[in-house]
Amino acid sequence: MEDDRELGRMLVDLFTDEGYEVDLAVEGQRGLHLGLSRAYDAIIVDRGLPVVDGIDLLRRLRRQAVTVPVLVLTAFGAVADRVAGLDAGAEDYLVKPFEIEELLARVRALHRRNLDQAGLLPVGSAWLDPAAHMVLLRTGEEVVLSGQECRLLHALALRPRQVHTRPSLRQRVFDGASTEAVVDTYVYYLRGKLGPGVVTTVRGVGYRLGEL
Known part of the structure; x- marks a missing residue:
């Protein structure tokens, strides 16, 4: 004004x-x-x-x-x-x-x-709304996530600098699902919706939050 x-x-x-x-x-x-x-x-x-x-x-x-x-x-x-x-x-x-x-x-x-x-978590220049299962982009666009996608991104966003191993993500996000491949699958889904940079692969270790 x-x-x-x-x-x-x-x-x-x-x-x-x-x-x-x-x-x-x-x-x-x-x-x-x-x-x-x-x-x-x-x-x-x-x-x-x-x-x-x-x-x-x-x-x-x-x-x-x-x-x-x-x-x-x-x-x-x-x-x-x-x-x-x-x-x-x-x-x-x-x-x-x-x-x-x-x-x-x-x-x-x-x-x-x-x-x-409002209880939002930063994801690069965007924001994760865990309650609504969506990511709010700076453009105003809203990207809706599935429950599992949201839980995975939430786990990464809570500790953005930490490298998370596949076993730890499998236990915390997917309730100990039978194989660690489920982590890779949902990382693939997140990258498909939000771009390849949203999750960074640390070779031989696991994943950490990237940038949008």
Whole structure:
């Protein structure tokens, strides 16, 4: 939510290029409507919005139990201003002028926090929702997994740096199925749905989580 139209367009282009879906509101009433009616991973709010001030907008969202993480992006940089923004319910506060890389990093952190609260696990740049048996891609696409596929990916995602042996995966994921070939079969299925890089083969040892 940014009333400077040139900066707003720049931010839309920036976050779109990063793979986000973006809505822009140039005044507070429109921003409030969007915040109450749509689901977002993160919201950026300028304090100096017309019609409804950014801090007032933030308070209204929180009163309506909207818990999406919010970054206040503003020219008001005094300590009292920062305190007011954080007390109103913002998770982060960034003062203009700002560095693009810092803004992107802060939004990524808010996005992770939102997904962590939802019980999702990172799989490269995507997220696994174990309860729904699906992977959420950054493009917004949802890839549905079978129960066994989900359990295998969940086991790998819980310890992403660990190399998991076939015997250990057979016991933990497949309840000690008769042969270790079942592990290879479901790795094949996951790669077919999510791409060859989702699971990495460590020769002579087993598998670990890869990248999407």
